[in-house]
Amino acid sequence: MTEYKESGALVKKIREESLQAGFHPRVLGQIETPKGPVPFLSLSRKIKRRAPRVLIAAGIHGDEPAGPHAVLALLESFPGKWPELSGVQIEIVPLINPSGFDLRQRTNVHGVDLNRMFGAAAPPPEIRLLMNDYRRRQIDLFIDLHEDVDTPGFYLYELAPSEESAFGPQIISDLRKAGHPINDSSVIEGMPASSGLILRTTRHLPRFFRKGAPQGLYLKKLGARRTLTFETPPRLPLEDRVNMHLLSLRTVLTSWSF
Numbered sequence: 034m035t036e037y038k039e040s041g042a043l044v045k046k047i048r049e050e051s052l053q054a055g056f057h058p059r060v061l062g063q064i065e066t067p068k069g070p071v072p073f074l075s076l077s078r079k080i081k082r083r084a085p086r087v088l089i090a091a092g093i094h095g096d097e098p099a100g101p102h103a104v105l106a107l108l109e110s111f112p113g114k115w116p117e118l119s120g121v122q123i124e125i126v127p128l129i130n131p132s133g134f135d136l137r138q139r140t141n142v143h144g145v146d147l148n149r150m151f152g153a154a155a156p157p158p159e160i161r162l163l164m165n166d167y168r169r170r171q172i173d174l175f176i177d178l179h180e181d182v183d184t185p186g187f188y189l190y191e192l193a194p195s196e197e198s199a200f201g202p203q204i205i206s207d208l209r210k211a212g213h214p215i216n217d218s219s220v221i222e223g224m225p226a227s228s229g230l231i232l233r234t235t236r237h238l239p240r241f242f243r244k245g246a247p248q249g250l251y252l253k254k255l256g257a258r259r260t261l262t263f264e265t266p267p268r269l270p271l272e273d274r275v276n277m278h279l280l281s282l283r284t285v286l287t288s289w290s291f
């Protein structure tokens with residue numbers, strides 16, 4: 034697969050593919066990057082009947098390219114290879130941190146970790162655009178695509194209504210079957226983990242903090258019933274990591290009852 038290194042070229046390609054795939058691309062604003070302004074895209078595909086709304090976000094950390102490339106691969110194979118998505122309203126924010134993407138760094142060009150700024154009193158432009166947009170409707174399921182330089186294999190965070198209803202175990206099982214490596218540590222990022230899953234139930238939701246929160250917690254606060262964050266290992270080829278994201282997404286959409 035082609036790896037894009039410049040946010041402007043990647044966003045242009047994603048916009049073209051989204052139109053081909055029947056999505057409606059909206060430009061929420063322009064984001065400054067070292068190479069000039071880049072359109073901040075949000076894609077949606079509305080279906081006529083009332084249906085659950087799934088939001089997929091990618092590229093909030095600039096040095097985690099698998100997420101935005103997974104979005105591109107999804108659009109390129111849509112709708113033919115995605116019957117699971119026919120019954121849902123899908124929205125995609127493909128590249129939240131274009132300046133960080135260009136600089137291959139986690140933070141934006143001003144050194145801000147955007148995934149700690151949701152709900153902040155004075156958020157940076159990338160997050161202000163999203164907060165204004167997210168407040169307008171109910172998201173039922175939120176999926177955030179990330180990578181983790183320290184991990185030897187895939188793992189995920191899940192915020193679910195109960196332990197029994199978690200999708201994580203099925204995601205991990207499907208990834209193992211496909212031959213993908215899993216991070217089996219009992220502690221990941223300082224948190225207890227089991228078989229590649231860091232699970233929290235909504236009963237144990239951390240207090241929302243005034244200085245700003247990660248995107249998943251913010252959407253949970255706005256009413257999302259479940260949030261999932263996928264983490265892939267950058268030491269593997271891009272194509273493998275993209276496939277891990279897409280397979281995990283497929284498992285979630287298959288597991289989810291509408």
Ligand SMILES: [Zn+2]
Pocket residue numbers: 094097179180
């Ligand atoms: Zn990340």
